[in-house]
Amino acid sequence: MISIDNNRQLLEKLASTVNLALGASTVTTKRCSVIEKRLSFYFDFNFYTLFDLSYTPFVHYNLLSNGDISFLLDGSFKGWASVNCLGKLNLSTLNIIEYTRIVLETTRFLNSRIKLVTSIEDIDFNRMPEIEKLHQIESAIKPPIVSYKNNEFTVLSNAIEGSQLFDCLISVQNSGEITITDKNLILTEIPADELVLD
Numbered sequence: 001m002i003s004i005d006n007n008r009q010l011l012e013k014l015a016s017t018v019n020l021a022l023g024a025s026t027v028t029t030k031r032c033s034v035i036e037k038r039l040s041f042y043f044d045f046n047f048y049t050l051f052d053l054s055y056t057p058f059v060h061y062n063l064l065s066n067g068d069i070s071f072l073l074d075g076s077f078k079g080w081a082s083v084n085c086l087g088k089l090n091l092s093t094l095n096i097i098e099y100t101r102i103v104l105e106t107t108r109f110l111n112s113r114i115k116l117v118t119s120i121e122d123i124d125f126n127r128m129p130e131i132e133k134l135h136q137i138e139s140a141i142k143p144p145i146v147s148y149k150n151n152e153f154t155v156l157s158n159a160i161e162g163s164q165l166f167d168c169l170i171s172v173q174n175s176g177e178i179t180i181t182d183k184n185l186i187l188t189e190i191p192a193d194e195l196v197l198d
Contacts, residue, residue, distance in 0.1 A: 034050050100155055
C-alpha cells in the first residue's frame with residue numbers, strides 16, 4: 001500500500017464519491033489521507049482507503065477507482081459488482097485468494113463479517129491467547145486449496161467470523177460473485193478483533 005496524499009485531484013474525486021453515496025457533504029479533503037493498493041485482478045482499478053481525520057476516532061472509507069470512475073464499498077457487493085460489470089475483472093488461480101480475501105473483508109454476508117485466514121498472521125488478536133490456545137489455532141489453520149471447473153473457482157480455506165474459526169467452501173463465479181457454500185466450525189473462543197465496516 002502506498003500513500004497518495006499528494007494527488008489532490010484523486011483525493012477530491014474519492015471524497016466526492018463518498019459524499020454522493022452518503023447524500024451529505026460529510027468528507028472534506030482538508031483533513032484526509034489516502035492509501036492506494038494495487039489489485040492483480042483489475043488492470044485499471046485500484047483499492048483506496050480514505051481516512052477522514054477530522055473525526056475522533058478517525059473514520060475510513062474503502063473505494064474502488066480508476067481515477068475517473070469511483071465506487072464506494074459500503075458493505076454490500078454493489079461496488080464490486082459495478083466494476084466487474086465494466087468487464088474489468090481478470091480472475092485466475094493465482095489471484096483468486098487475493099480477490100476472495102479483499103471482497104470478504106469489505107462485504108457483509110448475512111449480517112456477519114468474515115475474514116479469510118491462510119496463516120495465524122491473518123488473525124487480529126485483541127489480546128494474545130494463551131500458548132496452548134495459540135498452538136491449537138495454528139495447527140487448525142490449513143493452506144487454502146483452489147480449483148477451477150465449469151467457469152467457477154472453488155476455494156477451500158479457513159475463515160474467522162467473530163471469535164470462531166471455520167473451514168469454508170467458497171464459490172467464486174467468473175463474474176466475481178462470491179457464495180459461501182459450506183461452513184464447518186473448527187474452533188471457538190478465539191480472542192480476535194471483530195471486523196468493522198464503516
